[in-house]
Amino acid sequence: MLAAGPLLAPDARISRALVRAVPDAITERLADLGNVEVAVPVLLLAMVYAGRRARRWRPALAAGLAMALVPALIVPLKEWTARPGPLEPWAAGYFPSGHTATSTVAYLGAALLVGPFARRPWPMAVALLLAGATAVGLVLRGFHWPLDVLASWLxxxxxxxxxxxxxRSTRGSSSRTPNLRTGPS
Structure with missing residues (x-):
């Protein structure tokens, strides 16, 4: 059990200062952005859009694989660490945050897929905002310690x-491939 250590005291101090600093109704909605039912459909739509638009499915499949690896990576770590939650010291399995990992991979993965077609930085900015809002909601509501969220991001x-x-590798090779706008080289 890795529920103790030198970082626990600062993590608990930060958490005590932040938990319930914002009304639960707000922080729960922010935390819900990390639910599979919310985040994964965003990634799926981006996968279909990018795959059809580029006529290449490797990046979309890579993003799908990354999302599939989230529970394979997070669940064993939760079981191994058995860290209790800030508001539920009797429960275990809070480290690392699965909701943070889900939102991070879904939203940032979607931005990586859609970004090249937007030709503006807004997809990544929106993705960072959504992933950050999820993390803030989880910490402020008391569902996770700050280090649970940081570990998931890492x-x-x-x-x-x-x-x-x-x-990037698919885009690089596509510049040599003729398309409707450029025609053969």
Whole structure:
């Protein structure tokens, strides 16, 4: 059980200062952005849009694989650490945050897929806002410690770097491929 350690005291102090600082009705809605029923359909729509628009499915499939790896990565860590929640010291399995990981991979993955077609930074800005709002909601509501959220972000980074790498490699090769606008080289 890894429910103790040198970071627990600062994590608890920060959590005590933040929990319920904003009304529950607001923070619960923010935390709900990390629900599978909310975040995964956003990613699925982005996968279909990007795949059909680019006529290449590798980036979309990479994003889907990243999302499929979230529970495979998070659930064993939750069981191994058995960390209690800020408001439920009798319960275990709060570290790392599954809702944070779900929202991060879904929204940022969607932005990586849709971003090249927008030609503006708004998809990534919206994705960062949604993932950040989820994390803030989880901490302010007392569903997770701040370090639960931070750990999820760090665990998602390699997954998103993989999606980004596949997206860039596919775009790079597509510049040599004729399309309706450019025609043959």
């Amino acid at each position: 665990l998602c980074l390699p997954l998103l770097l993989g999606v980004g790498a596949v997206s």
